[in-house]
Amino acid sequence: MNLTQTRPAADAVAKDGRGKFPKHKLEELRGRGYVMFCVLLLIVIIFSIVYFIASRGLTPFVSQGVSVGEMLGGLKWSPEADTPRFGALPFLFGSFATSLLAAIIAAPLGICAAIFMTEMMPKVGKNILQPAIELLAGVPSVVYGFVGLSVVVPFLRDVFPGQGVGILAGGIVLSVMILPTITTVATDALRSLPAGLKEGSYALGATRWQTISRLVIPTTLPSLMTGVVLGIARAFGEALAVQMVIGNAPHIPHSLTQSAATLTSIITLSMGNTTSGSLHNNALWSLALILLIMTFLFVFVVRLLERRVKHA
């Protein structure tokens, strides 16, 4: 299939001159075939993953008598009880609460770090701060979870009522994990701002702070928000670290320091203990499907923001 597609292009090259069956023609063919093959494979992989999750995740609704309304709006999750209930609202709440809290903590930090690196001290920023923040991205999530369990949870337990586990602990751990994403995207956005804009502002007598707050941030806001949304998406999908510090009680908590659960933490806790094909196992796939749909939504939002960047 690839061969027939590449032939006309290759022929065109041949007609241009130099004739025979030159080396560059073969190269062209090989390169094109290789790229096409990789792209095709990528598409197949993506679609089979989506198909797999969807077919498993829809089984409880289609043939095992769980209603979509119960899954999305139910408050009680007791999959192994005699009359199993599959209300996933507490997990949806937990996932949104932890990711948003993480973004609220990490966004100001990340954006300020980006401003520092681009506007205030580019040299120190580029040589010290940026590698340091990028290092955070390389720390494995189990390490974050363990640090969270050993440091954050005992601290919260001493300071606030409750056991220390919960949405606050999860949000704090996640905020450190998504900091590199937000900072990197924000730094790129600030760096790509045309120098003329800033110079114009300075030429009009604006101070640095005035330039940053009235010109730089408003102009790059859609890009900065893209970073924040990407960060939220990353936090939404994080499983292991959150599972270790959030407590995993399948209930909507009354405070930030009360045991809660997220979609991912429930999946990782229970997936291995259930047999494939059982209702409990399929219900976990439904949670995975919800996660996948949420990720699509996040990607969609990022696309919208990007479009605004182009129009601006």
Next chain:
Amino acid sequence: MKKSLLVLTTLALSISLAACGKNNNANNANAGASSGASSSAPASAAVSGAFSAAGSTALQPLVDQASKKFMDLNKDVTITVNGGGSGAGLSQVSEGTVQIGNSDVFAEEKLKDADADKAKELVDHQVAVVSIAAVSNKDVGVDNLTKAQLVDIFTGKVTNWKDVGGKDQKIVLVNRPASSGTRATFENFALGAKSEDLPDSITEDASGTVRKLVSETPGAIGYLALSYLDDTIQALKYEGVEPTAENVASGTYPVWAYEHMYTKGQPEGAVKAFLDYMLSDEIQNTDVKDLGYIPVSDMKVTRDVEGKVSNK
């Protein structure tokens, strides 16, 4: 030269990936039709002397250690031991992806209703006994609980240690996920009833994490296999009986369960040889005891699927 190498590697990688995709689809078709038939290749590996075992993480250390010894004795045999959880182990052995499925519970307890036929095909090999003790934080002022008290605590009727004769301290539950084999054993034989996931309770799957949380959280209570007991936590007596290997063997301490290694149909060749080796004195009297399990041969009582205990 370099380029072609790159192409070759990518090709190899993509072919193996494509194979994965195919496999998934096959599994998936099975799940959709919820048929018992399995399309994967049967245990042809056993003849050539290579097979794999997967499942229960509680049993994994023992199987891992025994398999290494067995491979030292039989140079032509290759055994791969993986975790994944009891449910995953049972699914995989019944689908034929592994030759031995390790489980903390009877297959009949996991594979029920539509899957009951699958459980019938599996042959049980009980290789060890694991006992579970209720454990608490050291400063609760109680070292013995009756069955009724435990039930009250784990159903949320009693929320303060002073109500069971201890200090004025709020009780914090550290539970396992509803699908966990450890929880099933604890509920069946210590509580005699299923417990609910209460708000404010903590749920963790890993024994190490449970131990850490119980040792650090004031007022915490949980349960652990005997091999995880140490002096950072307090093992509680059950109806006045101390959780020790001797009490379990004599039948006075009732909270224990078999560790199962399931095969699909009667084992043959290398698999059979390995299972016989697991039950030999060489493993039972050394590794089983060293790793905190109780040898099946020491047990003076037996228990069937329904939980009926009888003297040997």
